[in-house]
Amino acid sequence: MSTTAAGPAGVHTPNPPALAPVQAGIYHATVGRLTYRALLGRRRALLLLALPLLLLVIVSAVRALAGQDDTTTANLLQGFALSAMVPLIGVIAGTGAIGPEIDDGSIVYLLAKPIKRATIISTKLLVAMAVSIAFCAIPTLLAGFVLNGNGQRLAVAFAVAAAVASVAYSAIFLMLGVITRHAVVVGLVYALVWEGVIGNVVPGARTLSVQQWSLAVAQHLSAGSAVTSDVSLTTGVVLLVLVTAAATWFAVRKLATLKLAGEE
Amino acid sequence: MTTIGIDKASRWFGNVVAVNDITMSIGPGVTGLLGPNGAGKSTLINMMAGFLSPSTGAVTLDGAAIWRNEQAYRQIGIVPERESMYDFLTAREFVVANAELHGLPDPGAAAQRALATVEMEYAQDRRIETYSKGMRQRAKMASALVHDPSVLLLDEPFNGMDPRQRLHLMDLLRRMGAEGRTVLFSSHILEEVEQLAHHIEVVVAGRHAASGDFRKIRRLMTDRPHRYLVRSSDDRQLASVLIAHASTAGIELDWTEKALRIQAVDFAAFTEFLPRIARDHGIRLFTVSPSDESLESVFSYLVTA
Numbered sequence: 293m294s295t296t297a298a299g300p301a302g303v304h305t306p307n308p309p310a311l312a313p314v315q316a317g318i319y320h321a322t323v324g325r326l327t328y329r330a331l332l333g334r335r336r337a338l339l340l341l342a343l344p345l346l347l348l349v350i351v352s353a354v355r356a357l358a359g360q361d362d363t364t365t366a367n368l369l370q371g372f373a374l375s376a377m378v379p380l381i382g383v384i385a386g387t388g389a390i391g392p393e394i395d396d397g398s399i400v401y402l403l404a405k406p407i408k409r410a411t412i413i414s415t416k417l418l419v420a421m422a423v424s425i426a427f428c429a430i431p432t433l434l435a436g437f438v439l440n441g442n443g444q445r446l447a448v449a450f451a452v453a454a455a456v457a458s459v460a461y462s463a464i465f466l467m468l469g470v471i472t473r474h475a476v477v478v479g480l481v482y483a484l485v486w487e488g489v490i491g492n493v494v495p496g497a498r499t500l501s502v503q504q505w506s507l508a509v510a511q512h513l514s515a516g517s518a519v520t521s522d523v524s525l526t527t528g529v530v531l532l533v534l535v536t537a538a539a540t541w542f543a544v545r546k547l548a549t550l551k552l553a554g555e556e
Numbered sequence: 557m558t559t560i561g562i563d564k565a566s567r568w569f570g571n572v573v574a575v576n577d578i579t580m581s582i583g584p585g586v587t588g589l590l591g592p593n594g595a596g597k598s599t600l601i602n603m604m605a606g607f608l609s610p611s612t613g614a615v616t617l618d619g620a621a622i623w624r625n626e627q628a629y630r631q632i633g634i635v636p637e638r639e640s641m642y643d644f645l646t647a648r649e650f651v652v653a654n655a656e657l658h659g660l661p662d663p664g665a666a667a668q669r670a671l672a673t674v675e676m677e678y679a680q681d682r683r684i685e686t687y688s689k690g691m692r693q694r695a696k697m698a699s700a701l702v703h704d705p706s707v708l709l710l711d712e713p714f715n716g717m718d719p720r721q722r723l724h725l726m727d728l729l730r731r732m733g734a735e736g737r738t739v740l741f742s743s744h745i746l747e748e749v750e751q752l753a754h755h756i757e758v759v760v761a762g763r764h765a766a767s768g769d770f771r772k773i774r775r776l777m778t779d780r781p782h783r784y785l786v787r788s789s790d791d792r793q794l795a796s797v798l799i800a801h802a803s804t805a806g807i808e809l810d811w812t813e814k815a816l817r818i819q820a821v822d823f824a825a826f827t828e829f830l831p832r833i834a835r836d837h838g839i840r841l842f843t844v845s846p847s848d849e850s851l852e853s854v855f856s857y858l859v860t861a
């Protein structure tokens with residue numbers, strides 16, 4: 293029955309059912325735009341800016357007080373940028389790209405569309421990655437130049453390490469954002485306890501941390517011996533790729549069967 | 557013509573059964589899904605919207621399963637109960653985004669049409685976070701209508717609306733139904749449902765309690781035995797005359813309350829008879845209060861009926 297009746301909005305001609313294919317691909321422009329706007333809206337943008345600003349303030353002070361030194365540069369870039377700033381921004385960007393929408397239910401406006409769930413996840417992941425790279429790698433590069441003018445190519449090495457770590461963290465924390473309502477807490481515990489404390493104290497745990505894997509990349513790219521990682525470059529890169537892929541796959545799977553429980 | 561089929565569908569969460577073996581079919585026109593809070597209405601709507609899988613049974617759109625079928629959303633428009641939208645957007649931006657997400661060829665025009673349908677053009681360039689409840693509801697409606705769906709699902713759409721907004725939305729839904737769309741809305745208020753829906757499905761405690769024309773449902777609801785608590789100047793005499801009348805099924809003298817507990821079978825006759833008989837016998841009525849008018853008792857009667 294294609295009952296057509298003229299209403300104020302015009303004549304209703306029901307859509308021909310299911311002709312156009314479901315939208316797929318790895319980036320959906322509208323999903324991306326909504327995610328950017330949610331991520332970079334007011335309060336969260338300030339939060340994202342705070343750590344990079346703090347890093348630049350610290351390195352400027354260190355440079356002014358201690359002068360130019362390769363070891364200090366490596367220590368600061370690893371100790372603050374790579375092991376604190378990058379995972380924390382990863383938590384904010386990764387969980388923030390999807391968690392709040394699931395929490396407040398507005399995700400239904402994305403889910404109730406002829407779009408593959410995988411496309412929604414990959415788009416949000418790309419946005420989270422772009423945001424964390426922008427807020428991590430660029431400040432790290434600047435900090436490296438401020439500290440020792442890219443001596444031993446440390447600035448570049450750590451900036452690249454920050455970028456690859458951002459990619460992995462975004463995937464891990466986005467997945468957390470899909471599977472738990474407490475993604476921020478879980479993410480912070482992981483970032484600070486596992487990567488920070490256990491990773492620095494328990495030798496075995498260090499080889500299982502995004503920080504060490506990306507450090508292997510930094511070690512490979514730097515010219516001197518100021519950077520050392522517990523894992524080889526190959527191991528590091530392989531594990532980074534594996535973890536990113538696995539987290540993405542799992543997030544897609546969880547979103548495809550996301551249960552939106554009612555208010556009851 | 558699009559039909560939603562629910563076939564022996566159940567849904568449980570852990571060991572709580574939210575929807576229990578329901579079979580119904582919802583076709584074009586406006587259908588009201590009526591039931592008390594917690595009856596499983598939202599769970600049913602969530603299954604029809606593809607947000608929940610049935611634990612057993614099937615929920616289909618013209619024969620095709622809805623769960624994990626993104627294609628179904630070309631035909632379904634959803635108005636969720638929850639308030640959150642992308643509140644940092646204006647209504648226009650929000651509806652345009654929805655049009656783009658549907659992959660429509662001209663998202664701007666489709667959004668304008670939808671905003672005009674819900675009469676939200678006057679506020680379309682204000683951020684959604686500044687909206688009242690009723691305006692939000694209309695923005696949600698516009699987003700649900702932007703792709704001209706043949707099915708419209710609304711979860712408690714009248715909650716928190718003022719009377720004017722309520723009438724406006726009712727008009728709109730009636731129009732959608734008259735255009736041949738399949739419109740389903742849930743509500744826990746009978747009056748709301750019978751004003752709008754020709755067809756009513758009643759759900760109580762996860763079960764399908766009744767189905768049909770609103771007159772039939774209304775009759776079921778008014779014909780049930782009604783209980784009253786009555787205090788008068790002469791309870792014993794009142795009891796003796798009441799029990800002789802066909803509209804009374806039982807009377808109990810409650811000594812602690814110092815009142816009569818009366819069970820009436822014929823609601824209309826009893827309410828007419830009681831004051832008349834009291835006047836004729838010179839008995840003064842102090843209290844006449846229905847003692848089981850809560851919605852829950854009305855609904856639970858329906859389940860056993």
